[in-house]
Amino acid sequence: MSILDQPSSSSLSGGGVTRRQAWGLVGLLAAAIVAWLVFAVWPAWLNAILISKKAFVSAVLNGLTLAGLYFLVASGFTLIFGLMRNINLAHGSLYLLGAYIGYEVTSRTGYWLLGVAAGFAVLAIIGVVMQVFVFRRLEGDDLRQTLVTIGISIVAADLMLAVWAGGTYQIATPEWLDGALTLPVITAVRSNGASVFLTYPLYRVVVLAAAIVIGVGLWLMLNKTRVGMMIRAGVDDRAMLSASGVNVHAVFAIVFAVGAGLAGFAGVVGGSALSVAPGEDVRYLLASLVVVIVGGMGSITGAAIGALLIGLAEQIGLVYFPTYGVVLTFVIMVVTLAVRPQGIMGKAR
Amino acid sequence: MSLATAAEGAAPQQNWLDKIGAGHVILAVALLLYPLVASDFFLTQIAGYSMIFGVLSLSLMLLAGYGGMLSLAQITVAGIAAYAVAILGSNNSNVLGFGWPWWIVVPFAVAAAAVSSALIGWISVRTEGIYTLMITLAIATATFYFAQQNYAIFNGHSGYAGIHAPVFWGINWRDPKPFYYLCLGLAMLSYAAVLYGSRSTFGMTMQAIRDNPRRMRALGYHVTAHKVFAWFLAGILAGLAGVLLVWFNGRVSPGTIGVDVAIDILIIAVIGGLRHPIGPFVGAIVVILMQTFAIDIVGAERFNTLIGLVFLVIVFVSPDGILGLWGRIKPHLAQESLRAGP
Numbered sequence: 001m002s003i004l005d006q007p008s009s010s011s012l013s014g015g016g017v018t019r020r021q022a023w024g025l026v027g028l029l030a031a032a033i034v035a036w037l038v039f040a041v042w043p044a045w046l047n048a049i050l051i052s053k054k055a056f057v058s059a060v061l062n063g064l065t066l067a068g069l070y071f072l073v074a075s076g077f078t079l080i081f082g083l084m085r086n087i088n089l090a091h092g093s094l095y096l097l098g099a100y101i102g103y104e105v106t107s108r109t110g111y112w113l114l115g116v117a118a119g120f121a122v123l124a125i126i127g128v129v130m131q132v133f134v135f136r137r138l139e140g141d142d143l144r145q146t147l148v149t150i151g152i153s154i155v156a157a158d159l160m161l162a163v164w165a166g167g168t169y170q171i172a173t174p175e176w177l178d179g180a181l182t183l184p185v186i187t188a189v190r191s192n193g194a195s196v197f198l199t200y201p202l203y204r205v206v207v208l209a210a211a212i213v214i215g216v217g218l219w220l221m222l223n224k225t226r227v228g229m230m231i232r233a234g235v236d237d238r239a240m241l242s243a244s245g246v247n248v249h250a251v252f253a254i255v256f257a258v259g260a261g262l263a264g265f266a267g268v269v270g271g272s273a274l275s276v277a278p279g280e281d282v283r284y285l286l287a288s289l290v291v292v293i294v295g296g297m298g299s300i301t302g303a304a305i306g307a308l309l310i311g312l313a314e315q316i317g318l319v320y321f322p323t324y325g326v327v328l329t330f331v332i333m334v335v336t337l338a339v340r341p342q343g344i345m346g347k348a349r
Numbered sequence: 350m351s352l353a354t355a356a357e358g359a360a361p362q363q364n365w366l367d368k369i370g371a372g373h374v375i376l377a378v379a380l381l382l383y384p385l386v387a388s389d390f391f392l393t394q395i396a397g398y399s400m401i402f403g404v405l406s407l408s409l410m411l412l413a414g415y416g417g418m419l420s421l422a423q424i425t426v427a428g429i430a431a432y433a434v435a436i437l438g439s440n441n442s443n444v445l446g447f448g449w450p451w452w453i454v455v456p457f458a459v460a461a462a463a464v465s466s467a468l469i470g471w472i473s474v475r476t477e478g479i480y481t482l483m484i485t486l487a488i489a490t491a492t493f494y495f496a497q498q499n500y501a502i503f504n505g506h507s508g509y510a511g512i513h514a515p516v517f518w519g520i521n522w523r524d525p526k527p528f529y530y531l532c533l534g535l536a537m538l539s540y541a542a543v544l545y546g547s548r549s550t551f552g553m554t555m556q557a558i559r560d561n562p563r564r565m566r567a568l569g570y571h572v573t574a575h576k577v578f579a580w581f582l583a584g585i586l587a588g589l590a591g592v593l594l595v596w597f598n599g600r601v602s603p604g605t606i607g608v609d610v611a612i613d614i615l616i617i618a619v620i621g622g623l624r625h626p627i628g629p630f631v632g633a634i635v636v637i638l639m640q641t642f643a644i645d646i647v648g649a650e651r652f653n654t655l656i657g658l659v660f661l662v663i664v665f666v667s668p669d670g671i672l673g674l675w676g677r678i679k680p681h682l683a684q685e686s687l688r689a690g691p
Contacts, residue, residue, distance in 0.1 A: 087483050137665075142479050143419070147619060147664045150612055154657035162651065282608050286490040289483055297480075323505075326495040333487060334472055341475040 039184075057198055059319040060312065065204040065273070067311025068211030072266035073284050074291035074303045075218060076259030082235040082298020083255050084135065086145035091263055092285030093156040098123045098264025099271035099280070100160060103169045112174045112272070119268035120261045127260025131253050153281070161278055171272040177203045207273055214262070218300050231255055235298045290329055294336045296346025305344050380533055389525040393597070395641060397525075399633040400532040401593050404539050406618040406629030408586035411543055414623040415552060416579045417559035418473070421611045422485040425492045426466045426584050427591030428606030432496070432503060433458035434512060434595045441511030444504045451515035459588035466584020467577050474576045477562075489611045497603040508602025512595055523596060532593060536630065539586050543626040546582070555579055609653075616660050622672030631671050 017025075038060075042053045077091045088094075098119040106115030130152070138144045180199040222228035230251050233241045242248040267276075270284075287310060295306025309332055317325030336343060384392055405423055412418045437457055439448045449457075473484045496503040514523035522531055546552045558565045558572050566572050595601050604610075613636070621632020636656065643655050667673040 085479065087479060089486070141668075144664055144668060146479060146482060147615075148661060150615065151657050151661035151664060154609075154612065154660070155654050158651060158653035158657065162654075282490060286487060286494075289487040289490070293480075293484060293487060323499045323501065324495075326491050326498060330488075330491045330495070333484075333491075337472055337475050337484070 054198060055319055058200070059315045061200055061204070063312035063315035064308075065208050065311075066315055067307040068208040069266055069270045069273070070284075070287045070291050070311050071211050071215060071304050071307035072262055072269065074288040074295070074307055075215070075300055076262040077288040078292045078295070078298055078300065078303045079231070079255050080259045081292060083231060083238070084145070084252060085142045085238075086135065087149065088259075089146060089149040089285065090130075090153040090156060091149075091259075091288055092281035092283070093153045093160070094123055094126070094260050094263035095267040095270070095284045096160060096276070096278075096281040097126070097156065098267025099171070099276040100164050100169070100267075101264065102268030102271055103171045103276055106171050106268075112172065112177070115171065116265060116268045119264040121264075123264025123267075124257040124261030126264075127256040127258075128253050130260070131256040135252070135256075136249065153285075157278065157281055164278075166278055169271070169276040171268060171276065173203055173272045177206055181205055204273060207269055210269065214265075215300070215304055218258075222300060227251070227254060290333050292343070293333055294343060296343025298347075299343070299345040302343055302345030377537065380537075384526050384529055392525045392529045395634075395637060397529050397532040397597065399630070399637045400536040401590050401597060402614070402617055402637065403630035403633035404536055404586055404590040404593075406614050406621065406633055407539055407543060407626055408583040408590070409614055409618045410621075410623050410626060410629045411546075411583045411586065412579060413618065414625075414628075415547055415555045415559060416576060418470075418576065418579075419479075419482045419615070420469075420473070420485045420583075421482060421615055422466075422469050422489045422492075423583070423587045423614050424606050424611045425489045426462045426469070426587040427594060428492070428496070428601065429465050430458040430462035430588035430591030431595035431601040431605060432509070433461045434592055435509035435601050436502070438512065440509040442504055442507070442509045444500075444509070445502075446509075451517075455592055458592055459585055462588025462591060463581050463584035466587060467581040470577045470580025470583075471573075474573055474580075486608075486611070489606070490608050493603055493607055496606060503603070506603065508600060508605070510600040512599055512601065514596035523599075528597070535589055535593060539589070540626050540630070543586075547626070551575070551578070616656065618670075620660060620663050620670050622670030624669055625672055628670055628672045635671065 038057060046053075073091070073095055076094075077088060080086070080088050080091075101122050102115040102119040104115075105118040106112050109115075134148055134152070135145055138148060179202050181202045183198045183200055220228075222232055230241065230246050231254075233244075233246075234248065234251055234255075238248065241251070266284075291303055291306035291310050293306075294309060295302030295304070310329055313328045313332055314325060317328040321328075340346070383396065387396065405427055408426075409420055409423045412420050434454055435442075436445045437447050437449050438451065438454045440446045469485065469488055472488070473481045476484065496508075497506055499505065514521070514528070516522065520527050522528060547556070554565070554570060554575055558570065558575055562572050594605070598605070617632040617636050618629050619632070620635055621630065622628030639656060639659070640652065643652055646655075663670060667677070669676065
């Protein structure tokens with residue numbers, strides 16, 4: 001393991017191929033294999049190994065959708081962590097609260113989109129309030145800030161249990177999002193020669209698309225706007241940003257608003273795809289933690305990569321070794337920490 | 350070690366009472382006599398339970414106070430020992446249960462806990478400070494979900510039941526009084542061990558590493574090995590507490606090692622104070638008393654809100670917990686007593 005710690009692993013650059021080209025080739029090969037797995041009709045031996053093509057492709061698609069959700073939750077978590085160096089352990093509670101608010105608004109007004117907007121807006125406001133009234137008071141003391149988020153998460157979980165009780169809710173999706181999409185993926189060929197195409201719920205495809213759009217939007221905001229520039233500068237060196245005349249508190253408040261709002265947004269979207277129940281907060285907190293540990297703290301790209309790995313591992317694990325699925329997540333985390341303690345896209349500090 | 354001997358050398362006439370401290374002696378005598386006045390409920394549900402959680406939090410205090418590593422995985426380590434007792438000993442869940450005698454089971458369980466603690470430590474010391482909290486929380490949560498999903502080893506959601514404390518020397522050690530003395534023995538031993546260990550060479554090195562790892566590395570100390578060994582020692586404490594916990598409850602399930610319990614351990618340690626080994630025990634008594642009697646005030650439903658708020662207040666008001674509060678009040682009291690004097 002320790003050999004891999006060395007920054008110079010230039011063994012790939014031999015033989016006239018640069019390291020970059022070698023990785024490109026590996027990537028192309030992987031893409032070709034995946035494309036073949038998805039679009040070709042499988043031979044019998046492959047079906048025998050992987051149960052069936054339908055199970056495999058469904059697991060991959062479910063994994064991608066889940067990755068989208070995880071990315072939405074974890075991107076806010078990683079931004080807050082990167083900028084403020086405190087682990088917001090109440091992030092899972094923000095997700096759950098967003099889901100409950102989305103449920104209430106949707107079921108009262110009948111407009112799902114209004115529920116999504118409310119989930120984002122209310123949580124963004126709560127995020128700003130938390131930043132102003134809690135974190136600003138404990139500035140510079142990262143450990144106490146983290147401990148405070150633990151306290152908040154305990155109280156929040158208990159109060160949510162008081163209001164919404166222990167039942168399971170499902171946020172109703174609008175009609176235009178219901179139904180199934182027939183994908184151009186042949187799962188099997190019937191004896192009469194007709195091909196069976198894979199169908200997949202439209203809503204889940206929309207979740208994935210939304211995650212990609214938001215991911216690209218976040219990337220653009222961070223890399224192309226002035227606020228994004230400030231945030232990136234703050235992630236790298238908070239004191240220097242403050243010294244160069246930027247109102248750091250305003251930047252903190254914006255980041256907290258976006259981070260908490262995204263958690264709320266993910267809550268409504270996830271609550272419509274899956275379900276809303278007590279205990280989901282811990283689940284999504286774990287997901288955010290692992291995604292951020294694997295992907296690297298403070299990096300949006302890292303969160304995307306981490307979410308993809310964890311989402312796929314979880315769903316594929318669920319299909320192929322049901323009672324050991326969590327171990328796969330665990331192994332990914334341990335291997336990442338052993339090889340790159342700062343995470344895949346994290347910067348060494 | 351060297352420091353302790355140096356202290357002895359400096360004051361050879363120092364008698365044993367001064368060395369141990371009058372406060373400790375009074376406390377020990379009071380705790381030994383406590384069963385004379387206490388009911389069975391207060392013996393096991395309050396005192397015994399507090400001591401088990403006190404030892405668990407002590408293992409966290411050992412890591413956090415002397416090593417600067419805030420762990421949320423202590424209950425996971427204790428849970429590993431508890432599951433080991435259920436699997437190697439006998440249970441009535443008809444899964445595994447090798448039926449080994451207790452004097453083989455307990456060393457194995459504690460060793461398993463200590464080794465897994467060292468492994469968790471080895472994983473988490475690769476990063477520093479606040480990351481440790483994050484990684485140990487991820488490990489604790491992942492272990493909880495694994496125990497819940499897996500039926501072959503952990504017997505899934507229901508876990509194991511029907512685990513009995515051993516009966517030997519004609520005593521059933523789960524009876525209130527023997528169990529109380531068992532817990533008291535473990536609590537006193539681990540308290541003394543941590544207090545003694547903190548003044549040993551290893552303890553001093555750990556504290557130096559906590560304060561400045563880079564300098565210690567430059568001085569030629571193997572920082573990672575020291576930290577991992579501290580995790581191993583903490584694992585022994587947590588493992589012993591886990592064995593007592595499973596004897597006390599008679600069962601172990603994923604709920605025993607849930608995230609809420611992991612956070613409870615941290616709350617106990619923070620409320621009590623992380624500067625001195627007595628802190629976790631103070632915290633444990635406060636939290637267990639609240640857990641038992643706050644129900645009458647706020648109702649069983651909203652207990653977590655209360656404990657969360659108390660925790661928030663402590664974190665805001667006094668970072669060093671109740672011990673820190675005491676440290677702040679004590680000078681004032683001393684002043685008062687001076688003024689009240691003749």
